[in-house]
């Protein structure tokens with residue numbers, strides 16, 4: 001049971017790391033789209049006047065997302081370290097208990113009691129810390145959803161602004177489209193992270 | 205785990221091996237323990253699968269707090285992959301192992317245990333009431349490799365040198381040297397990479413007064429069989445895979 005638990009923790013932590021690096025890629029794409037949009041809006045001049053502040057905003061959102069993900073990556077790494085430690089302690093508990101069974105009648109069998117207690121304690125401390133870190137990570141992940149959600153609203157606004165832009169309509173609409181897609185992808189990835197973490201909490 | 209006392213004086217040498225619970229596919233190993241009045245050294249304490257039977261056996265002789273020293277002849281998993289567990293079990297222990305292997309052995313987990321790096325020329329392990337010599341045996345077979353010599357007990361723990369592969373539950377000592385040779389030949393030819401390293405080791409070891417040659421696999425050599433082994437090994441061509 002305990003062994004399976006650390007196994008599922010490893011899987012969860014690994015999948016979070018994978019999702020996060022995907023989020024990072026998408027955030028970089030958004031910031032590229034923002035730069036692109038800025039160039040188009042500049043060329044469109046007066047016709048895309050309403051579009052210009054939006055491009056800055058998109059860029060800000062991308063930057064925020066990248067920063068948040070960097071921050072979350074540290075949490076994910078910490079979770080990984082905790083999982084490694086917990087796995088070691090769980091393994092030690094299991095093996096020490098085996099020693100206890102095999103050493104029945106051995107003159108110094110009792111001397112293992114103190115180390116066994118200690119390992120059990122360390123194991124609990126690790127696990128408790130893991131649970132705390134997971135709930136903090138869940139909060140941080142909710143934070144990443146905010147810029148992604150805002151990006152979708154902006155994408156909708158961008159479409160409206162794009163409709164005023166005459167011959168630039170298509171290119172600006174394409175920008176709005178790609179921001180919207182990217183935000184949608186980030187949303188999905190973050191949801192996956194959250195459900196990976198929730199699985200651990202359920203396993204509790 | 206079977207325990208065989210191989211020296212009894214002011215302190216003891218005990219060979220531990222032939223564990224009947226050993227999973228079939230892992231290589232059988234010999235572990236050695238040197239027990240003084242208040243300290244205990246474990247030589248090549250073994251793989252992770254062997255940890256529980258090994259510690260259970262040691263607890264017949266010493267409490268965990270008196271297991272003060274571990275020695276790893278080299279970095280192989282059958283020698284020391286149990287390190288991470290000893291690390292949690294022993295409150296006051298040191299690991300004596302090659303300086304070269306430190307960054308590698310720490311992968312097994314070594315936080316509580318103090319890593320005492322052995323330089324290439326060897327050194328000693330001081331157990332208070334007695335002192336053992338760490339003898340270089342580089343390239344036999346690992347690039348950094350050491351053996352333990354006890355000048356009082358006249359025992360040389362020779363790591364993989366002298367190892368033999370045979371059916372489980374074989375006797376602990378070689379009884380018929382000529383018949384034993386075939387169980388060692390391929391192992392030495394294939395695992396030992398260098399004739400030059402082999403010669404250097406033989407020159408060094410011939411100067412030692414040895415009653416028992418104690419390898420990490422198979423049977424120990426006693427009395428005249430020690431010399432027979434050295435002569436046989438000297439004549440053997442090793443490093444045959446290239």
Ligand SMILES: [Fe+2]
Pocket residue numbers: 278280345364
């Ligand atoms: Fe080896």
Ligand SMILES: [Fe+2]
Pocket residue numbers: 280282283363364420421
């Ligand atoms: Fe070996």
